[in-house]
Amino acid sequence: MECKTTAVVSGDVNDSIDMPDLPRRQFDALIIGAGGGGLRAALQLANADASVAVVSKVFPTRSHTVAAQGGMNAALANVLPDNWHWHMFDTVKGSDYLGDQDAIEYMCRAAPTAVYELEHFGVPFSRLDNGSIYQRPFGGQSQNFGGDQAARTCAAADRTGHAILHSLYQQNIRAKTHFFDEYFAVDLLKDDQGYILGALAFNIHNGEPVIIEAKTTLLATGGAGQLFRTTTNALINTGDGMGMALRAGVPLQDMEFFQFHPTGIAGRGMLITEGARGEGGYLVNADGERLMERYAPKAKDLASRDVVSRAIATEVREGRGCGPNKDHVMLKLDHLGEDVIQKRLPGIRQTCITFVGIDPAVAPVPIFPTAHYTMGGIPTNRDGQVVMPVKDTPEEPVPGLYAAGECACVSVHGANRLGGNSLLDILVFGRAAANHIIDYLSENRYHRPIDSDSLESAVNRMQRWDRKGDGEGESVSGLRDELKMVMENHCSVFRNDEVLAEGVAKVEQIVERFKHARIDDHSAVFNTARVEALELENLLGVALATIHSARARQESRGAHSRTDYTERDDINWMRHSLYSLDTGLDYKPVRTKPISVDSFPPKARVY
Numbered sequence: 380m381e382c383k384t385t386a387v388v389s390g391d392v393n394d395s396i397d398m399p400d401l402p403r404r405q406f407d408a409l410i411i412g413a414g415g416g417g418l419r420a421a422l423q424l425a426n427a428d429a430s431v432a433v434v435s436k437v438f439p440t441r442s443h444t445v446a447a448q449g450g451m452n453a454a455l456a457n458v459l460p461d462n463w464h465w466h467m468f469d470t471v472k473g474s475d476y477l478g479d480q481d482a483i484e485y486m487c488r489a490a491p492t493a494v495y496e497l498e499h500f501g502v503p504f505s506r507l508d509n510g511s512i513y514q515r516p517f518g519g520q521s522q523n524f525g526g527d528q529a530a531r532t533c534a535a536a537d538r539t540g541h542a543i544l545h546s547l548y549q550q551n552i553r554a555k556t557h558f559f560d561e562y563f564a565v566d567l568l569k570d571d572q573g574y575i576l577g578a579l580a581f582n583i584h585n586g587e588p589v590i591i592e593a594k595t596t597l598l599a600t601g602g603a604g605q606l607f608r609t610t611t612n613a614l615i616n617t618g619d620g621m622g623m624a625l626r627a628g629v630p631l632q633d634m635e636f637f638q639f640h641p642t643g644i645a646g647r648g649m650l651i652t653e654g655a656r657g658e659g660g661y662l663v664n665a666d667g668e669r670l671m672e673r674y675a676p677k678a679k680d681l682a683s684r685d686v687v688s689r690a691i692a693t694e695v696r697e698g699r700g701c702g703p704n705k706d707h708v709m710l711k712l713d714h715l716g717e718d719v720i721q722k723r724l725p726g727i728r729q730t731c732i733t734f735v736g737i738d739p740a741v742a743p744v745p746i747f748p749t750a751h752y753t754m755g756g757i758p759t760n761r762d763g764q765v766v767m768p769v770k771d772t773p774e775e776p777v778p779g780l781y782a783a784g785e786c787a788c789v790s791v792h793g794a795n796r797l798g799g800n801s802l803l804d805i806l807v808f809g810r811a812a813a814n815h816i817i818d819y820l821s822e823n824r825y826h827r828p829i830d831s832d833s834l835e836s837a838v839n840r841m842q843r844w845d846r847k848g849d850g851e852g853e854s855v856s857g858l859r860d861e862l863k864m865v866m867e868n869h870c871s872v873f874r875n876d877e878v879l880a881e882g883v884a885k886v887e888q889i890v891e892r893f894k895h896a897r898i899d900d901h902s903a904v905f906n907t908a909r910v911e912a913l914e915l916e917n918l919l920g921v922a923l924a925t926i927h928s929a930r931a932r933q934e935s936r937g938a939h940s941r942t943d944y945t946e947r948d949d950i951n952w953m954r955h956s957l958y959s960l961d962t963g964l965d966y967k968p969v970r971t972k973p974i975s976v977d978s979f980p981p982k983a984r985v986y
Contacts, residue, residue: 414601415540439548532654561583606637642710764780789804889922
């Protein structure tokens with residue numbers, strides 16, 4: 380399918396601005412993003428005596444990893460029999476066979492070590508009576524390659540991400556990692572040979588810019604849930620690393636696959652962890668039926684997330700929704716008893732009481748699918764190197780550039796991520812990227828000069844928003860709200876060509892209108908307004924990649940569910956999408972060969 384490409388441009392490209400004499404700082408490694416992936420990489424590098432800078436637009440412990448609730452997968456076999464090979468099978472199947480099997484094997488084999496490292500870093504995992512790490516059942520898990528339910532998710536009550544992030548931050552303080560707290564990274568900097576050499580950033584408090592020169596740069600900026608009106612994601616999740624990569628000429632991979640978490644609080648979006656169903660909760664419709672028995676008779680409420688999300692949306696569409704508007708279903712937990720809920724799900728209980736006035740120990744909670752996780756992202760290999768497609772030859776790494784976590788696409792999640800694999804992903808590949816950076820630094824010992832055109836472009840982008848709007852353009856905040864509504868209405872749980880085509884046209888119109896956008900009078904909120912404008916530019920690039928890739932993929936696979944192409948098509952679509960601002964859509968094959976075991980061939984995905 381032909382794909383029209385629209386560049387995202389801030390202002391008149393010929394409107395050159397004189398560059399001031401900017402302060403510079405030099406490091407071996409620059410890490411943009413202070414979530415679990417960034418902090419795990421920073422710790423590995425700092426412990427190897429590299430000089431490390433971490434740029435974060437919020438205080439590090441406010442990074443979105445702090446919101447991860449349910450846990451982290453690893454085949455420890457503390458509760459039920461398990462091994463990494465079963466974990467690998469479940470992940471390949473969960474990905475709807477679009478995940479790269481070498482990367483999935485690497486992650487699943489590394490998982491137990493990653494958990495034990497966290498334990499030694501001080502993460503207070505919940506414990507069994509014998510002192511072992513507690514593990515709960517999660518969706519899509521099985522024993523013996525699709526057999527009985529497994530219990531693979533290592534949890535710290537329902538605050539696992541919070542515990543991991545705080546422990547990693549404290550370890551980085553001990554290791555003397557340098558933090559640029561509440562700085563915004565504007566754009567990547569490079570030389571005339573394509574080496575990535577750091578980034579331009581500015582202090583959000585006072586607007587002062589700084590050039591951070593680095594021999595290596597790791598993007599660990601998280602996902603882009605703010606593409607959608609209703610989302611579990613924090614306001615900071617605006618796809619900043621993906622936007623920077625797009626402007627640097629790197630395509631985004633598999634962006635059509637955006638995960639909608641089945642159990643967001645209806646109308647609010649706040650997350651109710653899959654751990655609630657892992658502890659024995661279940662979904663009911665307006666007739667009081669356990670609805671998942673209809674859609675996944677074996678796994679029921681612990682089917683994979685895309686399956687459960689579609690089931691809920693179908694129940695509502697067919698008139699079996701709950702409430703006066705019949706627009707949600709109910710999650711029942713009250714049968715578990717107050718003691719279990721308070722011990723295993725204390726945060727969830729408090730969230731429900733605070734935001735909807737319902738105690739889940741007493742009454743069911745209204746839920747509906749909500750935008751949650753970006754399965755696609757910046758293409759990398761399993762060493763965390765950002766890679767570029769090259770016609771008829773192996774992919775080539777972008778020298779000096781790495782990515783890890785939700786902003787990256789290794790790809791271990793394929794078309795659908797299993798719950799509990801995201802925390803595992805950021806830790807395994809944050810560590811792997813750091814280990815490769817250490818080797819890279821041994822061969823690239825000196826700083827290279829930054830290309831003046833690269834720096835000028837970044838400065839122009841930042842300084843455009845120093846100038847007050849002329850009163851004629853649309854406001855950035857209005858355009859952002861419109862983009863979120865367009866994406867929610869045109870690229871949600873169910874899709875078809877008519878809806879997607881209309882969405883493509885609307886997103887491209889917003890991109891054009893953004894070129895003439897204004898920020899509100901910034902005399903009082905100067906840097907807040909500037910940050911919001913730069914974030915919207917990043918979101919627009921990600922929106923183009925997402926909706927173009929979704930319209931082009933003429934099949935249903937994982938989280939990408941089309942009513943006009945209802946079947947998975949392994950003959951034509953067993954391939955990764957690649958979207959570039961310059962060249963539009965391209966594709967590359969899925970890596971179906973693991974490292975050391977036989978591959979898992981595609982077959983019908985049922986639970």
